[in-house]
Amino acid sequence: MDILIVEDEAEIAQLIQLYLEKEGFSCRTCRDGITALQIFQEQKPDLIILDLMIPGLDGLEVCARIRQKPGTKDPFILMLTARGEELDRIIGLSTGADDYLVKPFSPKELVARVRALLRRTLRQGGQTETYRTQHFLVDVDQRSAQRYLTEHQLEALDLTTLEFDLLSTFMSYPGRVWNRTQLIDKLWGSNFFGDERVVDTHIARLRKKIEPDPSNPTFVKTVIGVGYKFDDPVVQ
Template sequence: MKQTVLIVEDEMEIAHFTQKLLEKEGFNCHTCYDGVSAIRYCQQLKPILVLLDWDLPEMDGLEVCTRIRKLNQSPDPYILMLTAKGEDIDRIVGLSTGADDYVVKPFSPMVLVARIRALLRRTLREEERAQIYQTEHFSIDLNKHEAQRHLESQTEMLDLTAIEFDLLATFLSHPGRVWSRTQLIDKLWGEDFYGDERVVDTHIARLRKKVEPKATQPNFIKTVVGVGYKFEDS
């Protein structure tokens, strides 16, 4: 069964080129040209991945990304942002709104396909892992794609993006293990990752806001200075 990709791009020439490229790679593609249509198509088609342009008319890609995440669909689509903005701060802003990865325009067709494949391979790797991980304060069910936090006799369902979910699952699979940024990138994006290692820090910061009682003083996701991160829980 072909995987569905939604392409959101207001420049028709780029949109049509991208659609033909991905259809040749075996994807089922749908294209729209503005943010409002993107949200509607996302609800109707439930794509596995949204290829989202940053510079859209009326509602920009950042706002579209935020609204897609608020749909709380299952499965939650991966969002790959296309942007002409190359500065690190612009990339970090894009990732902080819920994007899983980004590609800077003009892009190489081979690089774009590789980045998409890298994101989607994570879905296949999940099938090889244990289905449920549990510690004293957290549990995660890979089959149901549900994550819960258990604090003070209360259970809270965590609202996580696809990357945040995979990041927490990685931590819960090996409590106490120290992960370098390179190792986390390999687990989350695969060997085709071309970005900056600091993308890991951005996603860690976002995950901490959702799982820690106080994100600035983390109890669970600890920084190991000069190495990376580790997750501690009984």
């Protein structure tokens, strides 16, 4: 697995690289946002450790630009920051970060979070399920998601890794109500670290891509006081 470390403090970057390479990961470092985007385009890392406060483009802007690039490899993003305020954490997650770690942090905790994120990809191995509802078709093995425009015409959905995992999870149990804890356990596993509200952020992003009116969702519905459910008739 290839990891890009974007951190302008050389000692911190070297420490992160040292611990990750001990665990068998291949790492590259850079110190500014513009270089980070260039490396992302050239090397397509599996995961990016991204400091919030970096020269050039800050971490939020780098994260947003990566998530806006259709058709490219969609890496996991672990955001680092010296700030601990809740607002910064929410903004980081809303731009597309998968997890968030506040400095100072334990290198062992960082390694555990990296493994937890990458495990989400590994856990898909061996699955061959295909889910079809009236409006959507998902192939878990091929990791493709499509929307029916007509009975015989399909349109590919440009989903991030987590958006795809959310949609396939919902479609595997249509009508089931999921709370945040259950979705976290399904998608992240027992090694999840972070704020449960990251689920709400990614639900909102998924709705923007599959709902005719995201503010009044037809498919991914909120069950007040409980969680979310997927409402679309199954097609055999």
